[in-house]
Amino acid sequence: MSSDSRELDDSGVEEGPREEPEEDDEPRVCQVCGDTATGYHFNAMTCEGCKGFFRRAMKGTPNFRCAFQNKCVITKSNRRQCQSCRLQKCLSIGMLKELIMSDEAVEKRRMLIRRKRMAEEPTVLTQEQETIIEELLLAHKKTFDMTFSDFSQFRPLDRDVYYTKEPSSSHQFSPRAESQEEVDDPVENGIRFGSTARTPQSEEKENARKVKFTSLPHITDLSTYMIQNIISYAKLISAFRALPIEDQISLLKGCTFEIVQMRFNMLFNEMTGIWECGSLKYCVNDAQRAGFQRHLLDPLMKFHYTLRKLHLNEEEYVLMQAISLFSPDRPGVTQHREVDELQERFALTLKTYISAKRSGPEKQLLFPKIMACLTEMRTMNEEHTKQVLQIQDIQPEISPLLLEIVSRQC
Template identity: 65%
Template sequence: MCILQIRMSKEMEELSPLGDSGHGDESEEETEEDDEPKICQVCGDKSTGYHFNAMTCEGCKGFFRRAMKRPAQLSCPFQNACVITKSNRRQCQSCRLQKCLSIGMKRELIMSDEAVEKRRLQIKRKRMHEEPVMLSPQQEAAIEELVTAHQKTFDMTCAQFIQFRPLDRDQNSMSEYSREPKTGRYSNPTMHTRPPEDGVQRTVNLSSPSSSFQSLKKNTDKRWLKGAIFTSLPHFTDLTTYMIKNVINFSKTLEMFRTLIIEDQISLLKGATFEIILIHFNMFFNEVTGIWECGPLQYCLDDAMRAGFQQHLLDPMMNFHYTLRKLHLHEEEYVLMQAISLFSPDRPGVTQHNVVDRNQETLALTLKTYIEAKRAEPEKHLLYPKIMACLTEMRSMNEEYTKQVLKIQDIQPEVSPLWLEIISKDGC
């Protein structure tokens, strides 16, 4: 995957009066005194201070810098005795330069182009720290559109989940939970019970995610797993189909998505749907218990295993959910993350790469600006690169996810046509 890059907008040519007519970029020895006359010692115009060791105006300051950097020799068309004034200072460059040198202007005080650019950047950084970062009206509108699209197309209460085919768990699974009647909701997801391996009931404490996850992998009896596999696949098929439809509806709500040609829309959806579903589920993930708390239902890692998914996918997926959830993202940051994933120009089949790339850069810059403008934590500058790293991690899981779904379909043909269409690499 290409790491997301942000091309910042071009800097203004003049940040302050810097450059050829700038004030103070090379005036390292300005020692103005109040009682000195404020006139240019070269042409008599109003002076702006000491430049290159002499009191000059902005015009003569810039002229001296350019003349010293210019390789051509200057010559006077008259008698090398021109009187330089404000009105005629452009008429004879040779005599004007000699006047500059005669009053003590020094070539060695001229800063290099690299030094000028470095100072310009320092001034810009200082101003950025002094002036509060604010979202532009266009960025505010983009965020509002994304949040509205998300809220319209995805029910955060997950009320629809109870309409899916039942999540057929082993009778011992999640038995330590306090289950509410009718809804199937588990009220205290702190422990998860596994089936007995040697006649002794054991529990895995999900409040210690790393150790319990490794223990679950090592101790799961292969014969039990083979017998229990695919029992939750019907529910996951319904769930995934429902989530795919939400992603499609979310994308179609966005103006910048609708303006793309239909072939690119399909390519982007095929590439990003798994990643956007991951982001959706991260909003429900409890990083303390390792449980996805989806309204009336709650899911644990065993449920994904019983749908047929294997550790090559589940290991990095679990790490991803812990990493992203611990960032405690705002809803705005979540939806911007979804949109950045959607508008990935390097998805297979995308033809309008430049258009998609510009959209992604706009969204990425909006996310970066949002963090700077809305976050107050001292470490907020680390949040943006952490989010980008999570996006990269999702891309690395995407291919393995496709392989495993196709493998599940070969063994247990339960995957829905829409699900297969999304993961297919063929054209529409």
């Protein structure tokens, strides 16, 4: 080994320069006590025991006294009996206090060694993490049919008539099929949620021609279907079942919109902007025909493009769903510490999975990008709740289950 190599001290940290003899060089014997030496420590050939003794003695204020006229012969068997003579022997063979690293330097070196080992050693999922992923995958596959074959019995999607659009937006969706229905009256052209100044003429026209969110019945059925599947999904997760029923309800109310969007993202075609759900195809106009407004739909579309471009695999999607489900700050959650620990466990599993399974420089930023998507959904979640309640006030066709989910904001 070269002369600039380092020796680990008994704390597992390299300490001072070490030189190892060649095979035909001097025997590897500690010059202090005669024990087997491990190399040069602090400028002398010593064993690990004498190396540690010298470092501890020099870092303190040695006040050793010999009971036998400072003439003790230090051996492997008696080296602990006279510290004074042992220290003198260390100094006499040339061990130098100046080569002892400070506590700060030792800690810095320890961190460098850990980082080097982590960089050299491949990341591997633990058995517990493998089990977590397997359970989440099973729950997901049992509760999410990507072909939507069970959705055929619900009310059809009506795209024939569209009476609403938002006049305040400069970049609205303008469905071609309904373009001839549009007139100049600002109220008749659109619905403003909340208070709206109306003229007697506009009110008369609006009463004569009732506002109708034509795709709302189908979108309501679709939402109810997705919510039921997410409830079933959560109940298949053992950590969720172990929580109090009140916390289960609070967590489901908080995460449902987010998990619905994650599942739909798996079906999102980033080239066309279409959600391809088996034989069903959805565009953002369908959500607008159900009454949702652009200040939800615009960030929602941006979210779907951003997340889809990460090209997550199924394992990463299900871990992302679990992180959303186990959010300790949802309204009504009581077991904050337990839920927080569970969320941290899922987040660490996702981070480890990415390190173990992904390759290329892009993997370094994948985990923070996923977490940023989760944060973005929290904001959209609140806006979605508000718009659902506004739609219900105008056209009461929202299902009781969906209203129950959004009731946390009431």
